Amino acid sequence: MPPRVVVMGDPSELATEFAVLAGLEPVAWVPGGLVVAPFAGGRSPDEQRTRLDAVALPWRADDGPAPPLPFPAAVGGGVYRRSPGHAPAPPGTPEVVLVDGEGFGLAEHATTGMCLDMLDGLPDGPALDAGCGSGILALAWARLGRGAVLAVDLDPHAVAQARESAWASGLDAMVTVRRAALNVLAPEEVAGRVVLVNAPRVAQDALLAVPGDPVPAAVLISGLQADDMHEVAGAWEARGLMVTRSDAVGRWHAVALGAP
Numbered sequence: 001m002p003p004r005v006v007v008m009g010d011p012s013e014l015a016t017e018f019a020v021l022a023g024l025e026p027v028a029w030v031p032g033g034l035v036v037a038p039f040a041g042g043r044s045p046d047e048q049r050t051r052l053d054a055v056a057l058p059w060r061a062d063d064g065p066a067p068p069l070p071f072p073a074a075v076g077g078g079v080y081r082r083s084p085g086h087a088p089a090p091p092g093t094p095e096v097v098l099v100d101g102e103g104f105g106l107a108e109h110a111t112t113g114m115c116l117d118m119l120d121g122l123p124d125g126p127a128l129d130a131g132c133g134s135g136i137l138a139l140a141w142a143r144l145g146r147g148a149v150l151a152v153d154l155d156p157h158a159v160a161q162a163r164e165s166a167w168a169s170g171l172d173a174m175v176t177v178r179r180a181a182l183n184v185l186a187p188e189e190v191a192g193r194v195v196l197v198n199a200p201r202v203a204q205d206a207l208l209a210v211p212g213d214p215v216p217a218a219v220l221i222s223g224l225q226a227d228d229m230h231e232v233a234g235a236w237e238a239r240g241l242m243v244t245r246s247d248a249v250g251r252w253h254a255v256a257l258g259a260p
Contacts, residue, residue, distance in 0.1 A: 001039075001048065001052065002062065003039060003066035004027070004035055004061070004062040004063075004064050004066055005024070005038065005052065005059050005060070005061060005062060006030065006035050006036075006059060006060050006061075007021060007024075007036060007055060007057050007059045008032055008060065009057040011090065011091075013057060015091070015092065017055055017056060017057055018080070018089070018090055018093060019075040020051060021055065023051050023072070023074060024038045024051050024055075025040045025069055025073055026073065027040070027087050028087050029088075034087065035062055035087070037066040040066040040067060041072035042069075042071070068085070069083055069085050069086065071083060071098075075093075076112075076116040076117060077116030077117050077118075077140060077144075078120070079143055079144065080094065080095040080096075081098055082095060082097060082098070083098060083099070083100065084168060094140075094144055095169075096136065096139040096140060096169045096171070097165060097168040097169045098135075098136060098139075098161075098169075099161060099168055100161075101157060101160065101164070101165075102155070102158065110249035110252045111222040111223050112137075112198065114247045114249060114254035115196065117247070118245060118256050119137075119144065119146070119220070121244065121245050121256055122218045122258070123217055123218055125147045125192075125193065126147045126148050126150075126194070127141050127146065127147055127148070127194040127195070127196055128149070128151075128185075128189060128190060128193045128194070128216070129150070129151040129152070129196045130185075130196065131154075131182065131198070131199030131203040131207075132151035132153045132158065133153060133162070134161055134162060135158075135161065135163075135166060138151040138162065138177075138196070139165060139166060139169050139171055142171045143169065143171060146194075148174050150193075151175055152179075152180050154182075155179075159177055159178070159179040183206040183209040183210060185207075186210075187211060190210050190214040192217050193217060194217050194218045194219075194220070195218070195220070196220050197223075198221075198254075199223045200223055201224060201228045203223075204223075204224065204228070205232075208235050215240055215241070216241070218244075219236050219241060219257045220256045220257075221233060221236075221256075222255075224253055226251070226253060229253040229255060233255045236257050237257065240259075241258060241259065241260075242257060242258065242259075242260045243256070243257050244257060244258045
């Protein structure tokens with residue numbers, strides 16, 4: 001497979017195929033097609049050949065160089081996530097732009113994918129992205145028009161990355177990023193919000209330690225394996241929430257809880 005390929009089609013055809021094309025690392029729109037650089041994002045050659053075979057449009061080799069891309073682009077939960085070096089989404093496809101950095105959630109980790117896919121089952125409203133990492137969940141929530149988001153992380157590198165990504169995505173008015181430990185959040189910053197927490201057990205416990213035992217409108221938990229998930233979900237159930245959906249990929253689990 002050449003370093004760059006032009007997938008040919010009219011705008012509506014390319015938009016229809018875009019969920020597959022996103023995985024081939026789109027880098028430029030050209031008249032009559034979309035340039036993709038399948039190997040630039042670090043995915044395996046075999047995986048990319050399979051993706052290209054699945055595209056129901058003709059393609060031809062392109063002579064241009066493959067640009068360096070810091071991480072793969074993808075569509076998940078109805079949102080296209082990309083780096084500044086990737087091509088923008090076609091009209092009508094929600095997107096977020098993630099700058100490179102050290103926050104968790106840039107790559108196609110199973111927990112990130114499950115959380116994005118489960119957002120549509122949560123109620124609209126203001127959200128808290130607790131342990132936000134790169135900020136992907138906060139940005140997706142805001143981009144989908146679900147509500148404003150407070151994104152919190154203790155890691156200064158993650159906070160800087162999430163802020164820069166909110167600005168690059170044009171969502172800085174909707175996403176407030178703050179550096180803080182989760183257990184020092186004010187009760188009203190948790191109560192009544194949709195809480196998104198794709199984070200390890202220590203962060204889950206810190207959130208549960210917020211004074212006053214505040215009750216969110218809903219909680220989406222991931223980043224945990226089976227035993228930890230059972231205990232953390234049980235702690236939220238003890239506050240009156242109930243499990244509404246669950247998923248697992250390998251050893252990783254995700255659970256959504258809401259009002260009975």
